[in-house]
Ligand SMILES: *[C@@H]1O[C@H](CO)[C@@H](O)[C@H](O)[C@H]1NC(C)=O
């Protein structure tokens with residue numbers, strides 16, 4: 463406590479010398495017994511500072527003044543007897559602190575004096591010790607201000623100016639021989655970011671198969687500050703999770719089967735090559751691969767039917783048409799690979815009604831007729847062959 467007060471006094475002296483003009487240095491506390499200002503707030507007008515009577519202020523003369531009404535400080539301790547031997551006096555004093563320097567009550571009674579008898583009548587007399595001046599400040603304990611805790615610096619003094627006599631023993635010095643001060647004007651230490659803890663993993667986001675669970679962490683323990691590094695690494699991590707449940711596999715339609723034989727609706731009746739008797743034929747498909755409660759194929763037709771004439775193997779006249787498109791190369795490798803195409807023989811179906819039945823469904827012709835287009839004019843071939851050149855060798 464004593465040390466702090468001395469420190470403040472020193473600060474006051476030091477800072478007063480750098481004070482700017484206009485306004486006063488305002489303090490949140492005024493210590494009446496020491497006449498010291500404490501807890502500096504900053505620089506404002508005297509009137510503004512003294513809106514609170516507990517406050518104190520300091521002008522360029524370095525003297526601390528109270529914002530309160532004028533009151534006497536407590537009396538100082540009595541001084542030592544002013545003569546070493548025989549009758550003398552001792553004094554004590556007090557100071558008036560208050561706004562505007564106006565007078566305290568009984569303003570003349572600043573000093574009191576009483577007689578005393580000096581007790582040192584045989585030489586040598588005891589010599590009271592006195593403080594040396596303070597050493598200069600040592601280095602701050604750190605070069606930057608760490609979170610919430612300012613570094614400190616220290617200075618010392620010794621009771622050696624003069625040292626108290628030992629024979630006869632003199633009074634020692636009163637007060638601290640060491641003093642600490644916060645180093646408030648240093649830069650803040652850089653604080654590297656550090657990760658907070660991981661959040662729990664999210665629940666598995668899928669209801670079948672496998673998915674990814676996530677967990678996050680924040681760079682807030684602490685967050686990087688004053689130019690410190692960000693947290694290294696990732697703020698997100700994942701983990702694979704399995705539901706141990708197969709996902710539904712929806713059905714897919716198979717290809718349609720080939721059309722079945724064209725048959726009369728009347729059992730046993732032969733309609734082959736008959737222009738006046740139609741029949742019907744059908745084909746099927748299947749809904750395949752549906753497992754694990756997958757949905758069935760959409761569109762419910764498993765079978766399809768159409769009306770038809772059975773022309774399989776029937777002798778039919780036709781006329782030559784265009785070439786059919788080329789076949790694929792066969793075999794699909796090797797020097798012997800070839801492709802072929804045939805001239806189309808367009809069979810004359812004009813003897814058949816294009817539709818069948820009362821519903822006038824368009825009829826199809828089922829089977830391969832035994833077509834006859836006759837010979838081609840000028841001895842042309844009805845079939846062509848081509849080599850497929852540069853085919854890769856067969857394995
Ligand atoms: C000082 O000493 C003298 C003589 O011994 C005595 O008469 C006187 O009362 C003393 N004064 C004080 C203040 O003690």
Ligand SMILES: *[C@@H]1O[C@H](CO)[C@@H](O)[C@H](O)[C@H]1NC(C)=O
Nearest residue numbers: 651652653654655690691694
């Ligand atoms: C901050 O991190 C950097 C780079 O990893 C390192 O060099 C430095 O010493 C760290 N500082 C503190 C205060 O931990």
Ligand SMILES: *[C@@H]1O[C@H](CO)[C@@H](O)[C@H](O)[C@H]1NC(C)=O
Nearest residue numbers: 707710753754755756757758
């Ligand atoms: C199959 O799916 C249907 C509807 O999608 C549902 O109502 C039924 O509970 C499921 N069955 C099983 C065994 O998961």
